[in-house]
Amino acid sequence: MNLLTDNPELYEHQFPDPGHTAARFVHDLVTRFGGGRDLLDVGCGTGRDAGWLARNGYRASGVDSSERMVEHVRRHHPEVDVVVGDMRTFALGRRFDVVTCLDSALLYCHTNADLDAFLTRCREHLVPGGLLVAEMRNGAFFLGSTELLDGPRTRAVTWRGTEYTSTTALRIDHAAQLLRRRREWTWPGLAEPLVQRSAWRLLFPQELRHLLDLAGFDVLALFDGPGPRTDDPWTADAELSGALSGDRLHVVARLRPHHRKEPS
Numbered sequence: 555m556n557l558l559t560d561n562p563e564l565y566e567h568q569f570p571d572p573g574h575t576a577a578r579f580v581h582d583l584v585t586r587f588g589g590g591r592d593l594l595d596v597g598c599g600t601g602r603d604a605g606w607l608a609r610n611g612y613r614a615s616g617v618d619s620s621e622r623m624v625e626h627v628r629r630h631h632p633e634v635d636v637v638v639g640d641m642r643t644f645a646l647g648r649r650f651d652v653v654t655c656l657d658s659a660l661l662y663c664h665t666n667a668d669l670d671a672f673l674t675r676c677r678e679h680l681v682p683g684g685l686l687v688a689e690m691r692n693g694a695f696f697l698g699s700t701e702l703l704d705g706p707r708t709r710a711v712t713w714r715g716t717e718y719t720s721t722t723a724l725r726i727d728h729a730a731q732l733l734r735r736r737r738e739w740t741w742p743g744l745a746e747p748l749v750q751r752s753a754w755r756l757l758f759p760q761e762l763r764h765l766l767d768l769a770g771f772d773v774l775a776l777f778d779g780p781g782p783r784t785d786d787p788w789t790a791d792a793e794l795s796g797a798l799s800g801d802r803l804h805v806v807a808r809l810r811p812h813h814r815k816e817p818s
Contacts, residue, residue: 556750557718557739562600562626567713576782577606580654580687582790583806587774589685590651596641596676597659601627601634608633617644642671649681657783658690661754664732669755673769682811686771691733692778692803693756696726702801716741731756759798762805771807778803 558565580603584593591612595604598616600623608614608631616636618624627636637646641655642663653676663669676686696703706723722737732753739748757765763773778800780786794804 555748556620557748559620560622562623564711564713564718566600566602568709568711571602571782574603574606575788576656576689577603577610578790579689579782579788580652580656581607581610581612582788582792583687583775584652584685585790587685587806587808589687590681592650592681593652593654594646594650594679596644596653596655596672597657597662598627598634598636599623599657599659601631601636603654603656604634604636605631615646615650617641617646642668642675644675644679646679649679650684651681652685652687653680655686655688655690658754660688661690661733661757664730664753664755669765670769673765673771677770677809680809682809684809685774686766686807686809687805688807689781689783689802689804690757691754692798692801693731693758693761694799694803695801696733696756698799726756727753757803759803762803766805766807770810770812772810773805773807775804775806 558568593607593612593614595616598604598618601616604614604616614634616627616634617639619640621638624636624638627634663672702724706721708719708721710717710719718739718741720737720739722735725734727734733756734753737750759776763776766773775794777794777796778798779795780788780792781802781804782788784800784802
């Protein structure tokens with residue numbers, strides 16, 4: 555059981571985005587760097603971002619590994635063509651102008667082989683010159699900061715009349731280059747706390763640039779702020795920062811035409 559992915563409405567309640575900042579971030583970058591309007595969102599979750607994009611001029615599709623999330627997208631965002639799939643192996647038989655991968659979904663690729671497989675999927679589903687837009691935690695942030703590692707953090711959210719309390723602790727697994735998360739949920743009537751564990755791959759900016767180059771992409775922009783989940787609010791005319799030491803890392807990359815293959 556995964557409390558949030560099994561309950562998409564609770565997920566959106568826990569992580570609200572009433573202004574659709576993440577989707578607007580994608581739209582602004584696609585517009586700035588000359589992308590088209592056929593878009594695939596990998597790790598689309600509740601479909602909130604793909605739905606907004608579909609209602610604002612995009613032909614949006616989505617892939618997610620959670621059947622509950624995909625069911626939610628079909629109910630609430632019928633304009634999005636969505637399927638259940640693994641980000642390392644999905645095969646849709648068509649190509650897109652843009653592939654997006656937001657909210658650190660890319661970092662569920664824990665190994666180099668996983669990352670290579672995902673980028674291959676992106677390459678084989680993009681038209682020549684197509685854009686990849688990704689947003690994720692920045693591994694370099696943890697080189698000089700223990701801000702997120704100093705102790706557990708507790709958060710409470712009320713949903714459908716019940717208060718859910720989560721206590722989250724993060725630690726770095728240096729050997730595996732992973733940020734590991736332990737989250738404990740409690741709510742009235744629950745006999746034992748629900749403990750869930752997950753992890754994200756920690757990528758450094760130049761490491762990400764190198765992986766994209768090997769996969770056939772030219773990096774057009776690599777920046778830590780502003781962004782949809784940074785302290786500095788995102789605006790359409792935002793000046794992209796190159797300090798690359800912030801908590802979040804954002805990348806826009808273009809597929810080199812000679813790397814195009816037919817989807818498989």
